[in-house]
Amino acid sequence: MAMSLQEREHSSFVIQPATAEEAAKLLQSLEGEAAIVAGGTLLRTHWEAGTAAIPRYMIDLGGLPGITGITNSDSGLMIGAMTPLSVCRASSLIQNAFPLLTEACRSIAAPSIRNLATLGGNIVSAIGDAIPALLVYEAVLCWHDGMQEQRELLADWLRQPRKGRILLRVELPFSYTEEMNSNMKRFTAFHKIGRREAFTPSVVTAAVDGWLDTSTGCWGKFALRLAGAKRQRPGWKRSNSCCRGTRLEQHCFPKCTPKFCMNLSR
Numbered sequence: 001m002a003m004s005l006q007e008r009e010h011s012s013f014v015i016q017p018a019t020a021e022e023a024a025k026l027l028q029s030l031e032g033e034a035a036i037v038a039g040g041t042l043l044r045t046h047w048e049a050g051t052a053a054i055p056r057y058m059i060d061l062g063g064l065p066g067i068t069g070i071t072n073s074d075s076g077l078m079i080g081a082m083t084p085l086s087v088c089r090a091s092s093l094i095q096n097a098f099p100l101l102t103e104a105c106r107s108i109a110a111p112s113i114r115n116l117a118t119l120g121g122n123i124v125s126a127i128g129d130a131i132p133a134l135l136v137y138e139a140v141l142c143w144h145d146g147m148q149e150q151r152e153l154l155a156d157w158l159r160q161p162r163k164g165r166i167l168l169r170v171e172l173p174f175s176y177t178e179e180m181n182s183n184m185k186r187f188t189a190f191h192k193i194g195r196r197e198a199f200t201p202s203v204v205t206a207a208v209d210g211w212l213d214t215s216t217g218c219w220g221k222f223a224l225r226l227a228g229a230k231r232q233r234p235g236w237k238r239s240n241s242c243c244r245g246t247r248l249e250q251h252c253f254p255k256c257t258p259k260f261c262m263n264l265s266r
């Protein structure tokens with residue numbers, strides 16, 4: 001008689017490394033037989049659908065120091081890869097400086113899933129709805145490859161993902177909002193297109209952040225990032241350069257909207 005999913009999961013071995021170095025080396029040496037299991041919410045959908053095999057070894061990162069939680073530094077906010085989406089959603093540190101990420105976490109699945117699902121798992125899946133929000137904020141990913149820590153822009157990783165590494169944390173630089181002053185009025189928008197009653201990746205998810213100088217009526221910053229299951233769009237690079245300094249009513253939307261729509265429909 002065929003084994004149930006639970007029986008097959010129970011026949012796997014769970015390994016709990018104590019350091020990121022150990023975790024990355026295990027992942028590399030057990031290639032093809034081991035997987036990092038964070039919240040397991042996305043992996044489980046693959047196992048249930050039969051689109052991925054249950055690995056013989058499940059690597060649990062929960063014991064790694066500093067991999068869970070949100071901390072403030074002088075330069076930015078650091079979010080551990082194992083931080084649950086529910087914690088990100090409730091964080092006032094994130095809400096105050098990076099509101100699109102709060103909105104993205106709010107939009108993902110139901111509360112019971114968000115209690116398990118991690119920000120790291122959402123990113124490494126490469127189809128997660130947190131990605132466009134993080135791209136807007138020029139997020140930096142911090143990895144361990146078994147030898148050393150490595151930092152790279154999320155946008156660069158999406159262009160060229162590398163396997164066999166452990167995502168330790170995401171860094172959101174405060175420099176992103178440095179140009180804002182009391183004359184600036186901030187606008188943010190987050191929108192998903194896709195059916196999610198049962199999980200299927202969104203067709204497209206859009207995140208927009210910008211601020212308008214109320215004394216001149218010109219955009220100080222305007223960033224739009226799109227992502228979707230069919231194709232990653234790690235940036236609509238010209239969104240900021242074509243809007244910055246243009247007046248809202250005169251030039252901005254005639255220039256921006258057709259490009260935005262073209263990107264969506266392509």
Ligand SMILES: Cc1cc2nc3c(=O)[nH]c(=O)nc-3n(C[C@H](O)[C@H](O)[C@H](O)COP(=O)(O)OP(=O)(O)OC[C@H]3O[C@@H](n4cnc5c(N)ncnc54)[C@H](O)[C@@H]3O)c2cc1C
Nearest residue numbers: 038039040041042043109117118121122124128129167199
């Ligand atoms: C009912 C339901 C609804 C959902 N709705 C949404 C939705 O609306 N939007 C959305 O984006 N997602 C959705 N999901 C998918 C999933 O819940 C999220 O993407 C979640 O954030 C994945 O995180 P996780 O911790 O569960 O990842 P896991 O399933 O544990 O892992 C996902 C992948 O990331 C890898 N990984 C995880 N952490 C690390 C790390 N630190 N270093 C290296 N690799 C790592 C794993 O090996 C695996 O390949 C839904 C899932 C379900 C079941």
